[in-house]
Amino acid sequence: MGGGRIVVRVIILLLMVVLSWKIWDYTALPANTTHEFKEVEAFPPMRVEVYYEALCPDSRYFVIKHLLPTYNKLKDIITVALVPYGKASTHEKEGRYSFKCQHGPVECRANTVHACVTNLIKDETKQLEIVSCMIEKNDNPMKVGQKCVEKFGEQWEGVEGCVNGEKGESILKHMGDMTHSLNPPVTFIPTILIDGSQAGQAKILQDLHKFLCRKYKGPKPASC
Numbered sequence: 001m002g003g004g005r006i007v008v009r010v011i012i013l014l015l016m017v018v019l020s021w022k023i024w025d026y027t028a029l030p031a032n033t034t035h036e037f038k039e040v041e042a043f044p045p046m047r048v049e050v051y052y053e054a055l056c057p058d059s060r061y062f063v064i065k066h067l068l069p070t071y072n073k074l075k076d077i078i079t080v081a082l083v084p085y086g087k088a089s090t091h092e093k094e095g096r097y098s099f100k101c102q103h104g105p106v107e108c109r110a111n112t113v114h115a116c117v118t119n120l121i122k123d124e125t126k127q128l129e130i131v132s133c134m135i136e137k138n139d140n141p142m143k144v145g146q147k148c149v150e151k152f153g154e155q156w157e158g159v160e161g162c163v164n165g166e167k168g169e170s171i172l173k174h175m176g177d178m179t180h181s182l183n184p185p186v187t188f189i190p191t192i193l194i195d196g197s198q199a200g201q202a203k204i205l206q207d208l209h210k211f212l213c214r215k216y217k218g219p220k221p222a223s224c
Contacts, residue, residue, distance in 0.1 A: 043218025053086030
């Protein structure tokens with residue numbers, strides 16, 4: 001029994017020594033010692049707004065040759081908002097809306113299909129793929145719309161109902177409100193805004209990818 005008590009006392013004594021050493025080691029630190037956390041600068045994605053028309057040749061070229069390829073390369077640093085309306089006008093009668101478009105009634109129909117796609121399909125990549133598909137040959141908006149929507153795995157019925165109902169009118173009217181609110185007003189279609197600014201239109205239309213790479217302040221993506 002005596003031997004066991006001695007062993008216990010020795011263990012307790014050793015623990016006290018270790019504990020006292022730890023306390024001394026901590027208190028020996030300088031009073032102003034602190035953990036330094038390096039602040040990481042955040043770089044929000046750039047917002048690209050595209051004001052265009054479904055039957056406009058310049059819009060078609062920009063969407064197919066610049067917008068979609070650029071998005072595929074820079075999707076981690078940009079977001080895209082599509083505004084299909086252009087140089088159209090909105091008319092209200094008895095609570096319903098009608099539109100006059102630069103390239104005629106077919107373009108109004110096509111703009112409405114595009115508007116419904118941007119409203120109903122939330123996946124940004126699919127939006128751009130479907131719009132790029134439709135704008136390539138948009139002379140039969142409903143037929144082309146169904147083909148392109150279903151090509152990328154989405155349901156056409158919802159889009160069709162939107163286009164044929166008051167919802168489509170309301171969405172296109174909203175696109176018109178956005179377009180008419182621009183300052184300065186649009187004089188050329190497409191008009192592109194980067195983070196709310198129209199500056200540099202000629203350079204944007206010539207090489208969107210290059211323009212965005214130069215503008216972005218964060219770490220450059222590989223394609224830049």
